[in-house]
Amino acid sequence: MNLLFKWEWLPDLGKGLTLTVELTAACISIGAVLGFLLAVARIYTRGPLYWLASAYVQFFRGTPLLVQLFMVHFGLAGLGLRLTPLLSGIIAMGLNTAAYQAEYFRGAIQAVKRGQTLAALSLGMTRWQAILYVVLPQALRLVLPAWSNELVYMLKYTSIVYLIGLPDLTGVGRTIASRNFRFFEVYAVVALIYLALVLLVTMALRGLERRIRVPGLGTAR
Amino acid sequence: MALLVVEDLHKRYGREEVLRGISLELEKGETKVIIGPSGTGKSTLLRCINRLTEPDRGRIWLDGVEVTSPRTNIYRIRSQIGFVFQDFNLFTHLTALDNVALGLIRVKRVPKREARERALRELERVGLADKADAYPAQLSGGQQQRVSIARALAMDPKLILFDEPTSALDPELIGEVLEVMIELAEGGMTMLVVTHEMGFARAVADEIIFMEHGVIVEQGPPEVLFTNPRVPRTAEFLRKITEFYGKSG
Numbered sequence: 202m203n204l205l206f207k208w209e210w211l212p213d214l215g216k217g218l219t220l221t222v223e224l225t226a227a228c229i230s231i232g233a234v235l236g237f238l239l240a241v242a243r244i245y246t247r248g249p250l251y252w253l254a255s256a257y258v259q260f261f262r263g264t265p266l267l268v269q270l271f272m273v274h275f276g277l278a279g280l281g282l283r284l285t286p287l288l289s290g291i292i293a294m295g296l297n298t299a300a301y302q303a304e305y306f307r308g309a310i311q312a313v314k315r316g317q318t319l320a321a322l323s324l325g326m327t328r329w330q331a332i333l334y335v336v337l338p339q340a341l342r343l344v345l346p347a348w349s350n351e352l353v354y355m356l357k358y359t360s361i362v363y364l365i366g367l368p369d370l371t372g373v374g375r376t377i378a379s380r381n382f383r384f385f386e387v388y389a390v391v392a393l394i395y396l397a398l399v400l401l402v403t404m405a406l407r408g409l410e411r412r413i414r415v416p417g418l419g420t421a422r
Numbered sequence: 423m424a425l426l427v428v429e430d431l432h433k434r435y436g437r438e439e440v441l442r443g444i445s446l447e448l449e450k451g452e453t454k455v456i457i458g459p460s461g462t463g464k465s466t467l468l469r470c471i472n473r474l475t476e477p478d479r480g481r482i483w484l485d486g487v488e489v490t491s492p493r494t495n496i497y498r499i500r501s502q503i504g505f506v507f508q509d510f511n512l513f514t515h516l517t518a519l520d521n522v523a524l525g526l527i528r529v530k531r532v533p534k535r536e537a538r539e540r541a542l543r544e545l546e547r548v549g550l551a552d553k554a555d556a557y558p559a560q561l562s563g564g565q566q567q568r569v570s571i572a573r574a575l576a577m578d579p580k581l582i583l584f585d586e587p588t589s590a591l592d593p594e595l596i597g598e599v600l601e602v603m604i605e606l607a608e609g610g611m612t613m614l615v616v617t618h619e620m621g622f623a624r625a626v627a628d629e630i631i632f633m634e635h636g637v638i639v640e641q642g643p644p645e646v647l648f649t650n651p652r653v654p655r656t657a658e659f660l661r662k663i664t665e666f667y668g669k670s671g
Contacts, residue, residue, distance in 0.1 A: 319474060320511035320570075324525035324577060325501025334528055338515045415515050417559025 205386055210377050217373030218394055224290055224359045224369060229352055231295030236302030241332065243307055254303070261300030267361055269293045274365045290362040294355070301351055309344035310336055343419045349406040353399050360395075370394060423486055425450040425612055426471070426581055431480035433466055440466045441477070442636035448581070448614060453607040455623040455644075456616045457663070458633035464616040465508075467633070468583045471614070472503045485580055501529050504574025504582035509590050510566040512558040518545060518569045519554040522576045530577065544572035548602050564595030568602055575606075582606070584615040620664050624648065632656050 242254035261269065274289035284292070313336050321331035363372030374391035378384045426448040433441040440463040448454055456464050469475040471482055473489060473496055482489040489499050512521050522541035526532040532540070545551045548568040558566055567587055574582050584603070588596040600622050607613055607626040617623065623630055624644045631641040632653075640647065640656045651657045 314511075314514075316507060316509060316511035317513060320505075320507065320513065320573075322474060323472060323500055323503075323505035323507075324573070325497045325499075325529040326525075327497055330528055334524065335513055335515075342515065415559075416557045417514050 205383055206390065210387065210390065213373050213377060214370060214390065214394065217368055217370040218398070220368060221356065221359050221370040222398070224287075224294070224362065224367075225352070225355050227291045228294040228298055228359070229355050231291070232298030232302045232351075232355075233348075235295070235299035237306050239299060239303035240306035240310055243303065244310055245328070245332075258300045258303050261297050262304070266294070266297050266358060267364070269297055270361060270365065286362065286365045286367045289365055290359070290367055294359065294362075298351060298355055302348065305344050305347040305351065306340065308347070309340040312343050313339045339418060342413055342415065345406065345410050345413075346419075349403065349410075352402060352406070356399055356402065357395060423483065424448055425452075425485055426614070427481075427483040428467075428471065429481045429483075431467065431470055431482070432478045433463070433470060433475065434478055440636055441470065441480075444480070444633075444636070444638060446631060446638065446641070448612060450580075450612055451610045452628045453611075453613040453615065453626050454629045454631055454641075455627040456614065456631045456633055457618065457620075457623065457659070458639075459659070462634045463636045464633055465585050468505070468585050468614065468616060471583060472500045472505060474500075474505070497529070501525070501577055502580045504571075504577060504579035506567070506570055506574055506582060506584045506587045508586040510558070510563070510570045512566050512570055512573070514558055517555050517557055518550060518561065518572075521558070521569055522573045525573065525577050541572070541576055544576045545569070547575065548572045549598075562595055563591045564598045567591065567599045571599075571602055571606075581612045581614065584613060584617065586616050586618070588617065588619060618663055618666075620660075632659065634659075 239254045239258060242250045243258070246254075270289065270293040273293040274284060274286065277284060277289075317335050317339065318331050321335040322328070326334070359369055360371035362369050363375055366372075368376070370391055374387050378387040381387075424447040426446075428444060428446045431441050431444040432439070444463075444467055446454070456467070458464055466475060470477040471489070477490065480490070484499060484502065487499065488494060489496070512518075513524065516524060519538060519541050522544050523534070523537040526537035526540060527534055542551060542554060545554055548571055550565060550568055550572070553561060553565060553569075558569070561569065571582075571587075587603070588599050591599065596619070600619060603613070603615070603622065604626050615622075615627075627644050629641055630644050630647045632639045632647070634655065640651060640653045642652075647656060648660060651660065
């Protein structure tokens, strides 16, 4: 067996990597905003808003991501709404990670002691101010470890978008490999790039965790 | 009209009637101490006064404004009533200084610099200027409670409610908190204090209110209640509590 590696693969893989990073960034951001709102709805509201948010989370956590992606891309197209692969990918995976992030946020918000909110309210803050200035800064510190995992998952899960024709890192790798039949070598390079990316992101987030650490909160004790 | 008027306050949790018609008044500059066995609605009463808990029935006025009216801006009222909690409830993610400054900045819209200067003065007042940069977890219970008093003071409250402020403290840390409270009372702050510290009650209370089972059993100046209570149950409770907590102070 002789292994082959060609530098000429790299420019294309670089483009794929860029798409993977952009896709992840877009999805994780959408998911963070939506996830936070879902968590707030599930904790602080009752009635229709609560049920809607809960049903949302159950649906997206209870069905495969791939099925969700196909529903958005092919399903909506079948109904006459044709989205570009990029938009489909961002929407499907953004909505999906929102459900998971909602659960992480919910856990973190509920881990902030009730007395913190009471103290904020007793100063004359509104409920929103109490959430914004007292609960959220603590919840974000508590959620960071779980949230880091979600980001790392997302980096890897975005690889499924090649199935709707997007040239992300995995998609580009597949194209190169199917041209030269060097499946093992090409996918090994792709895997190493993912690994490097994940390690980089993990280290960056650890650094962030250390920087915003406060005595008495979460793992910071 | 007195600074604080509470009239026929009722509160029920499920089947249990926690407050069964509480009425009391507090003049400006007065300190009143509420005593009574645990579970008799003392904390609930305090929380009803700034509507952290909504009372079922009854009315409350602060400085002529009806707290219980639906038209009243409750956030404004709360910013005028300091609240000191049994377990301090300092904001975990903020330094002592920022704990004191937060209400000024977010509620009173004081510019940050000015708020911090004011916060530092309040920390000085409770003897903790040197701990301005410490986080709550780095402070002793007594220090945390003093910061929480500074946090209440910074808002220039018309009234401060104390909910068993020393009950969560190690015995040797109680003194430093009581000292601050005595200073406040003597300085003319209006205070309503739930506590078992009879020494404190004797030293500064204008009146002691004995509560049990959601009603006020008896109220009067400490010298009367301690030496010559009208109701036998008051005498019994005071005897037990002074035996347990000691007469000193």
